[in-house]
Amino acid sequence: MQEGAKLKVQEELNRHFTDLNGRFDARLSAVLAIRRAELSAETTGFSAKYECRAKAQYQKDLMGLLEEGMLLAVRNFKAKKHDGNRFTLLEISRIGPEHFGLRGLSDQSYYPYQFEIIEQSVSDWDTDDKATMMIQLAAIPLNYDLILSGLDQEYLKGFTYPIVGERVFILSKNTIHRMYNRRLLEEFGLTWNENRISTIAEARKDPRIGVIKMFQEEKDPIPIYVSFERLARYHFGIFSFTGGGKSNLVSNILRRIMYHQKTTKVVIFDISMEYPFLLQDVFSDTSISSKIITEIPVADAEHFRKIIVTPRKFEKADVTPTLKSILTMGRVGHFAEGSEHPPTYEDILEEIKLLAMDDVKKAVNLNAINQIRLKVLQWVKDKHAERSQTVTQPFLEYLQTEALSILDRFRVWKNSGLYAWASTRSELATLIEPEEKVKDDKSFGSERIVQLLEGDVRLLCLSIAEPSVIKQLAITLTSDMLRHRKREFQVDPQVLFVFDEAQEFIPAYEKARGIDSTCTQRIETLLRQGRKYGLGGCIATQRIAYLNTNALQQLHTYFVGPLPRPYDRSLVSSTFTIDQSILEKTLEFAPGQWLLSSYIATGMENVPIFITADNSETELEKFITAKR
Secondary structure, eight states, rough: OOHHHHHHHHHHHHEEEETTTTTOEEEEEEOOOOESSOOOOOOOBBSSSEEEEEEEEEOOTTTHHTTTTOOEEEEBBBBBGTOOOOOEEEEEEEEEEHHHHHHHHTTSOOOHHHHHHHHHHHHTSSSOOOTTTTEEEEEEEEEEEEETTTTEEEEEEEOBBTTTTTTTEEOOHHHHHHHHHHHHHHTTTTTSSSSOOOOOOTTTTTTOOEEESSSSTSSSEEOOOOOOHHHHHEEEEEETTTOOOHHHHHHHHHHHHHHSSSOEEEEEEOOOOOHHHHHHHTTTOOTEEEEEEEESOOHHHHHHHHSOOGGGGGGTSOOOOHHHHHHHOOOEEEOTOOOOOOBHHHHHHHHHHHHHTTTTHHHHHHHHHHHHHHHHHHHHHHOOOTTBOOOOHHHHHHHHHHHHHHHHHTTTTTEEEEEEEEHGGGGGGHHSSSSOOOSSSSSSOHHHHHHHHHOOOEEEEEEOHHHHHHHHHHHHHHHHHHHHHHHTOOOOOOOEEESGGGGGGGGGGGGGHHHHHHHHHHHHHHHHHGGGTTTEEEESSGGGGOOHHHTTTTOOOOEEEOOOSSHHHHHHHHTOOOOOHHHHHHGGOTTTEEEEESSSSSSTTTEEEEEEOOHHHHHHHHHHHHHH
């Protein structure tokens, strides 16, 4: 009877766990408390409170099957309340084989003896000698408990101390697939199969963004899905050193958003001018309304090819037919510089705020600036105006008169920047006039670009290399969209703002001056407030140490590639609470491999997972070949 009960229990465990065809037999050997350094988290990063050690019996094929990032389960001290089926979840951070003879070898031993032992150990690795060798595993807690009830799996947030000496299980491929993908597949309206994983890399047919870097020796890979609605609305970041595949991943995600989200709109601030090429298949799609705005007018397909960046793989490829079709469809325009956006009361108040930041050490100037601010607020109140409304000419005359009077009363130096600002407010009247109608329908000022977003265009790419121009557009578009959504509470359609080379748009405040300061402040405001109104952001950069950390803290999903600089890894670790030992693994990644963690967009929240993203260049290659 007892034997039958044990077999039944083992069958249930086999539904959720794997022993890699009888090769994996391990026990938890220790749970170690981690001492935290008495240093700033930005310097040291984040570390888990515990590190767990497991010892596995050696099998010659096992080292080729075990992978860092695999998830383990160990019964914990609350298991008795759940018929022994409550487990603490762990993630493997390090794997290493050990040989008894080599471990006992001392540097003080007779040299010929040392060489003989080392030489003999080589043949041992090809055996299954459990008496001589074993495998050491280090793992960190995921702060989740797994409760099993038949086929059902329940995940409870929190850490429960695992029982030292208990058997260690590896979560099976189907369990991982179910954990991360079942809920999302149901959201996408795709079929969930408990026993068979069905997936394909083609973007139109499958919304996956890649595959989980686990069980790669087996035939069917485990796909990884994210909720595109939550990914965009709650902001995400992509961080990797040069050559890690940032642009490839961004284009891969945007392509799938266009194909699998019906209404989501995307605005790309493309200072590197590479997305017209990377997304040419989407721009050529007649079912997706799109527009590319370049810095200068585009004469023909050959000229178009010369001004956009081409990946090395496609430098000799003939893409003229595709680019020509995009031009023929009327999807390329150019920016009409000089047509500035008329200021609003909110813009004036933001300018006053920036003046206060510049004069923070001058008490008299700060007092004068505060009085000017109160005058602006009093006007808005008396005239029953909204901050989002465009200023009027009488207001500008009133502002200049009152501001100069206040500065004279406080005896502010007449050659100061503050005095120059106050004495030129009436000059803004020229901006209040409506933008002249452009005869050339391919020319786009800031007003027309905003109208594109408010119209049918779903994919808008601003490929402009001049930093001052594209930063001003970032300020205008983010401010206008947020202001319009606030005026009449609106969530749909969702708009995703993509900032590639994000260090150009959201630098740290101590590094920002002039337009950089305004730009980083406006984008931070978008990230802090935008999720309430269906406005999201994507930040892609190779050096996050230079970024506005207030903006970084608004991100809910992160893709982390190789970051060679320790400070960058420490900042990622402390900002997003990812264990340093997990981040160290990213240094070994090839291009296209990522550490993915999300508070809201993945099927398993806040559990770091290693993935291999689908290659955007594969999609392009198929598309270009088909167009020839």
